Amino acid sequence: QVQLVESGGGLVHPGGSLRLSCAASGSIENIYDMGWYRQAPGKQREPVATTTMYGSTNYADSVKGRFTISRDNAKNMVYLQMNSLKPEDTAVYYCYADDPPLKYYGQGTQVTVSS
Numbered sequence: 001q002v003q004l005v006e007s008g009g010g011l012v013h014p015g016g017s018l019r020l021s022c023a024a025s026g027s028i029e030n031i032y033d034m035g036w037y038r039q040a041p042g043k044q045r046e047p048v049a050t051t052t053m054y055g056s057t058n059y060a061d062s063v064k065g066r067f068t069i070s071r072d073n074a075k076n077m078v079y080l081q082m083n084s085l086k087p088e089d090t091a092v093y094y095c096y097a098d099d100p101p102l103k104y105y106g107q108g109t110q111v112t113v114s115s
Helices: none
Strands: 002-007 010-012 018-026 034-039 046-051 057-059 067-072 077-082 091-099 102-105 109-113
Touching: 002 091, 002 102, 018 034, 018 091, 018 109, 034 067, 034 077, 046 067, 046 077, 057 067
Parallel strands: 010 109
Antiparallel strands: 002 018, 018 077, 034 046, 034 091, 046 057, 067 077, 091 102, 091 109
16 A cells, blocks of 8 residues: 655645655555646546656646656655646646556645736
8 A cells, every 4th residue: 555645735826836745654665657737627537747756757738847756766756846827727726656567646735826
């Protein structure tokens, strides 16, 4: 079992920034990819950003150039730096970890972008 705990969400004005953090614990030795999904009201959960255990990254087109994912394997942490936030970024953001064939999610953290 892998436990994931997110933090760092909140309310921010358009154009502002937030940094999300995710702490992994438990049976983490076999984790491969980690990253973030988000789910807006009335919409399906969608991938936002991924980082592999080797450090490569991938982003949804909607966040490229604005969001940066990073991973600290020594601390079992993954981060999402979100800049130039837009109202359409409003969603619950979920950290995830791949431990093939299993996929774990955290409980989510709310990000609201509003003036």
